Amino acid sequence: MTVSVLGVTKQMGGVKVLTDVSVTLADAQVNGFSGINGSGKTMLMRVIAGLVRPTSGKVMIDGKELGRQIAFPPSIGILIENPAFLPMRTGFENLDILASIQAVAHVPSHIKELLISVGLDPEDRRRFSKYSLGMKQRLGIAAAIMGEPDVIILDEPFNALDTEGIHMVKNIIRREAQRGACVILSCHDQQLMLDLADDIHVLHEGHLVSRVLR
Numbered sequence: 709m710t711v712s713v714l715g716v717t718k719q720m721g722g723v724k725v726l727t728d729v730s731v732t733l734a735d736a737q738v739n740g741f742s743g744i745n746g747s748g749k750t751m752l753m754r755v756i757a758g759l760v761r762p763t764s765g766k767v768m769i770d771g772k773e774l775g776r777q778i779a780f781p782p783s784i785g786i787l788i789e790n791p792a793f794l795p796m797r798t799g800f801e802n803l804d805i806l807a808s809i810q811a812v813a814h815v816p817s818h819i820k821e822l823l824i825s826v827g828l829d830p831e832d833r834r835r836f837s838k839y840s841l842g843m844k845q846r847l848g849i850a851a852a853i854m855g856e857p858d859v860i861i862l863d864e865p866f867n868a869l870d871t872e873g874i875h876m877v878k879n880i881i882r883r884e885a886q887r888g889a890c891v892i893l894s895c896h897d898q899q900l901m902l903d904l905a906d907d908i909h910v911l912h913e914g915h916l917v918s919r920v921l922r
């Protein structure tokens with residue numbers, strides 16, 4: 709599933725946070741976005757996810773215009789900022805409920821495998837509110853890849869992760885791209901970005917200033 713961002717401008721409170729951004733994001737690869745704090749990475753991801761409407765310009769998902777022909781990308785997994793889950797439920801229960809809401813075909817064994825793949829114990833009875841920051845992040849990544857979505861948005865997925873967590877998530881990102889997903893990644897760690905991304909787009913003050921082909 710290809711994502712095309714065409715001349716997107718987003719104005720908020722009289723300030724342009726994105727200016728005429730055009731970029732094509734291919735499937736079966738990791739499409740990286742880098743840039744300093746406040747450069748517009750998260751806003752662009754929100755626009756691509758259909759969570760924010762651009763002031764002008766458009767986003768096409770496999771030829772269909774977001775916000776006109778389709779409300780949201782039909783198959784998408786999203787991790788943007790702090791993952792939100794039900795605080796009184798366990799990690800397993802949260803994914804189980806989410807899968808039901810998203811009508812993702814799921815069986816308990818799949819959810820258990822998913823939890824193990826991000827380094828969480830499926831039998832852990834602790835509720836989400838008792839999770840550490842890194843555990844919350846791991847659950848957020850599991851939710852984003854659940855159901856093998858065609859587009860996966862990962863905004864700073866390595867936040868709060870320890871070395872083992874970083875290693876696991878790197879492998880997950882590579883595997884998802886190999887599976888055919890259009891992975892859209894932002895990450896402040898330049899080395900991780902260079903290791904993972906097939907293509908790196910640089911944002912500065914809401915402008916796309918360069919594209920680094922790997």
Ligand SMILES: Nc1ncnc2c1ncn2[C@@H]1O[C@H](COP(=O)(O)OP(=O)(O)OP(=O)(O)O)[C@@H](O)[C@H]1O
Pocket residue numbers: 720721725743744745746747748749750751752
């Ligand atoms: N709801 C909002 N209203 C007004 N301005 C906003 C809003 N959300 C974000 N911004 C502004 O948009 C700009 C881009 O923010 P964004 O979060 O996209 O940056 P970023 O590149 O993801 O930064 P970081 O690396 O810190 O995560 C910033 O100047 C920010 O202040």
